[in-house]
Amino acid sequence: MSQQRKAVALIxxxxxxxxxxxxxxEQGIHVEGINFFTGFCVEGHTHAIRKRDSDxxxxxxxxxxxxxLGIKLxxxxxxxxxxxxxxxxxxxxxxxxxPCLDCKIFMVNKAKQWMLENGFDFIITGEVMGQxxxxxxxxxxxIVAAESGADDLLVRPLCAKNLPATLPERExxxxxxxxxxxxxxxxxxxxxxxxxxxxxDFAQPAGGCCFLTDESYSLKxxxxxxxxxxxxxxxxxxxLLKVGRHIRPKPHFKMIVARExxxxxxxxxxxxxxxSMNCHSHRGPLVLIDGPTDEDDLHLAAQILxxxxxxxxxxxxxxxxxxxxxxERNIVVKPLLEDEIPxxxxx
Numbered sequence: 001m002s003q004q005r006k007a008v009a010l011i012x013x014x015x016x017x018x019x020x021x022x023x024x025x026e027q028g029i030h031v032e033g034i035n036f037f038t039g040f041c042v043e044g045h046t047h048a049i050r051k052r053d054s055d056x057x058x059x060x061x062x063x064x065x066x067x068x069l070g071i072k073l074x075x076x077x078x079x080x081x082x083x084x085x086x087x088x089x090x091x092x093x094x095x096x097x098x099p100c101l102d103c104k105i106f107m108v109n110k111a112k113q114w115m116l117e118n119g120f121d122f123i124i125t126g127e128v129m130g131q132x133x134x135x136x137x138x139x140x141x142x143i144v145a146a147e148s149g150a151d152d153l154l155v156r157p158l159c160a161k162n163l164p165a166t167l168p169e170r171e172x173x174x175x176x177x178x179x180x181x182x183x184x185x186x187x188x189x190x191x192x193x194x195x196x197x198x199x200x201d202f203a204q205p206a207g208g209c210c211f212l213t214d215e216s217y218s219l220k221x222x223x224x225x226x227x228x229x230x231x232x233x234x235x236x237x238x239x240l241l242k243v244g245r246h247i248r249p250k251p252h253f254k255m256i257v258a259r260e261x262x263x264x265x266x267x268x269x270x271x272x273x274x275x276s277m278n279c280h281s282h283r284g285p286l287v288l289i290d291g292p293t294d295e296d297d298l299h300l301a302a303q304i305l306x307x308x309x310x311x312x313x314x315x316x317x318x319x320x321x322x323x324x325x326x327x328e329r330n331i332v333v334k335p336l337l338e339d340e341i342p343x344x345x346x347x
Contacts, residue, residue: 277320
């Protein structure tokens with residue numbers, strides 16, 4: 001009786017990795033999923049705290065995909081290791097701060113390590129040739145396989161017929177004829193394949209949850225590094241960069257102004273880490289202060305805060321200032337007018 005082969009699939013939570021995994025499972029291969037948590041893919045959390053995203057699924061898409069496939073999913077925290085990938089990418093960045101090629105190489109390498117440690121035979125990814133401009137091109141796909149060390153143990157079922165046969169195909173562990181030749185950025189072939197497999201619900205767009213591909217987020221990250229004088233970050237920084245208005249009235253401090261109740265509730269969890277303020281006399285948002293401030297800075301911040309509350313038209317607004325130990329005091333300020341807040345202050 002032939003040995004059942006085992007594969008580990010990189011599960012992003014998108015449709016492509018879902019289809020690639022299913023295609024290999026259909027051939028009788030035992031598959032388990034792996035998802036690497038960098039901190040920059042927290043799409044479901046954003047949907048949960050923002051009113052405008054209220055109709056979007058509040059879920060961890062990688063866990064949800066694993067459940068639909070009926071496979072075990074291993075979630076591995078790589079936040080600290082991933083810093084070097086983001087800060088010093090050998091192959092550079094994409095359109096924003098996304099080190100896509102280095103990221104793929106790193107994750108496939110980590111998957112190879114896991115594969116060897118756990119007695120698995122090969123690796124599956126949902127890559128499609130020509131779909132992504134940096135990491136999924138004909139010229140870069142061999143680079144991922146070679147520099148990750150996975151070589152021909154890396155199988156890309158959705159575009160396998162456009163690539164040289166891998167070891168699992170040559171050895172007959174999987175049938176190349178049952179794999180696919182999808183190319184380009186059109187999603188129609190994937191939608192058709194999803195229908196064939198019976199999948200009616202999946203993340204849109206596939207795998208597009210990385211905040212580093214977002215221009216606004218990337219600018220905030222660069223601004224953070226510039227203000228602190230070093231290229232580094234913690235998970236709290238990653239989370240806070242995706243919420244609120246970020247306003248930098250002076251080079252040494254920044255305000256994070258909640259845009260709605262959901263963000264205020266989320267940001268309230270950081271009151272012990274950051275100086276905070278909110279309107280006392282009128283309804284208004286919570287603000288976190290990132291960076292050292294003096295009395296003049298706090299007065300200016302309070303005036304800006306007042307502009308975003310219901311007291312924006314009032315002559316005076318009372319604002320509560322709160323330090324990290326919970327000590328509070330109130331000051332009275334005159335709200336700034338809209339044209340008194342320069343566009344250059346917005347990060």
